[in-house]
Amino acid sequence: MPETTDISNTQATLSSISESLSAGAFVRVRKLLHDIAAGDVALLLESSPTKTRDILWQMLDADFHGDVLEELSEDVRNGIIGKMIPSRVVDALEDMDTDDLAETLSSLPENVLNNILATMDAQDRLRAEKAMSYGEDTAGFIMNTDTITLRREVTVDVVIRYLRLKAELPENTDTLYVVNRHDFLIGTLSLSRLLTSSPDVNVEDIMDDEPEALTVNMEEREVASMFERYDWLSAPVVDEDGKLVGRITIDDVVDIIREDAEHSMMSMAGLEDEEDTFAPVGQSTKRRSVWLGVNLVTALLAAAVSDMFEETLSQLAVLAILNTIVPSMGGVAGNQTLTLVIRGMAVGHVTDANALWLVRKELAIGFFNGIIWAVLIASVIALWKQDYMLGCVIAFAMMINMIAAGLAGATLPIIMKKMKIDPALAGSVILTTITDVVGIFAFLGTATLFLM
Structure with missing residues (x-):
């Protein structure tokens, strides 16, 4: 397949393909598809709705299938392979590098994988099984065997x-x-x-x-x-x-770095890093519902803490107005620490040797931030509501929650790593729950003691 290197020309070609496809000029689309690199074809497929993607795939020559499959994200690649007959998949995988072969096969559903392996000849099957014998996310899994x-x-x-x-x-x-x-x-x-x-x-x-x-x-x-x-x-x-x-x-390493960055970004929203942007509505809804369910449970937990102080809220309506300030500030501060620590762990800066020092540092930052913002919010509330005791109450709650946020943001990733849990996936939800619960309890609890 020709390699197009001029970015402006590539973008123009991709736009031309989309326009020709909309106009029904399929012969022109087929010709244009074979004038661009496999990576650009993969980008076009990933940027297309499922029906359009199927049409484009059918227009590609079978000789190009393997090159394009190597470049596709996992979700899109699995969707395309799932619609191909096993013999066609085997032909596409025949000349694939060992690392790409291992990644492609290991991500497939077991029934699809078994059908493909059964169609392979003995030599290709042995190569495929050897490629998948190493654990995922290891050097053996991503290496090539083409050495001199x-x-x-x-x-x-x-x-x-x-x-x-x-x-x-x-x-x-x-x-x-x-x-x-x-x-x-x-x-x-x-x-x-x-x-x-x-x-x-x-x-x-x-x-x-x-x-x-x-x-x-x-x-x-x-x-x-x-x-x-x-x-x-x-x-x-x-x-x-x-x-x-x-x-x-180095090209394998670039893929690792990109995938790791995507994983961290998508995990914080509870999404898979290889999720297809144009996946069917039902499939996307199912995946996101799990994460939304987890968030609902944590929200109910925070609401339950507020419910403990229903009588206080009913007598002092101003507390309901101010009740979101403390948890919100704690959540932002905690997520800053959480993000910093997760990044440090990802690049190898945070180890068992310096973890305790880092926790102490973030605890100190939480303490000093607590003082700064407690004084500021106390002054604002005291002047706004003409109630100095109310200002002191929210200042104390702010101080407590900022310290808790710093401590939680620093320790959660370390604890989760030891428990073999991905901190990028679950850390933010747990942290938000902690800052919400601690913030609400500190504010309303203190208000109950000193304002009632």
Whole structure:
């Protein structure tokens, strides 16, 4: 498939496809689809309603299906594969890189996966099962197996002639790997070093004999962190014994970083990071209802706390007006801390060694913010309502809730991580519940003691 690199031309082509499809000019649509890159076709499919997406997919040549499937988000890809016959899916997956194959197959429903595996020949099935044998979100799961290996005793001239005979290098190759006869990684050789060395020099004289390697079970987030830290373009992957099994390249890491960012953003709203924007109404409603149900329970919990002070609210109507201020301020302050800590955990800044220090810091910030905003709100309320005692009551509640917000925002992600719960998914809801309950209880409870 031709690779379109000019962004303005690509956008114009995508607009032209949409207009031609609306006008029923299907022949023109088919031609335009094969003039743009697979990633652009994927973008067009993801930006189209389901019926339009099905039409566009049917217009693509089967030879291009695999390239486009690699670029699609999980939800959209699964929807398309679910409508294909297994033999067509097998044909599309045949030339797919190992990491893309593992990701594609592992995300499919079990019945669809079994049908596809049953249609594969023995060699392709073995490759697919091997690709999925590593745990998701590990280096082994995202690595490619297309590595070029050398022996240490050969000369530079022999290596260059060998590469010329191959005629083509795997994508994003910047380093060759030196192994012994048992495939143990013993060194690396960059292409730049190879090309600038004398032809009669042996590989062992110019290779790096202390290679940095990733292990198959390393978490992908740690992999991305190491690429960022050391400015790698690629890195070898070894098994538990030190045998070379594959490599990870910078394009894989970019995908990890993007997916992690999407996951954090979408999880805070209770959505899946691969959710299809144009999914059917019923499917989207079902997914979102679960999260809305959780929020309803937490809202009822906050309402139950307010109900405990029904008599106080009935006698002092002004409290009902001011009752939202304290929980709101606590929620904002807590979410600031929560977001900061989750980000710190994601990039590896927050560890067991410094977690307690961070909690103390956020507790201190909550205390000082509490003082600042307690004094400010007390002054505003005292002047507005001409009631200094009411100002003191809301100031005390503000102080308590800001401290609670800082403490909860710092500790919740740490506790959830230890409990194997994603803090980006559940942290915000729990935090909001804490700040609402503490804020309402502190304000109305204090008001009951001193104003009634």
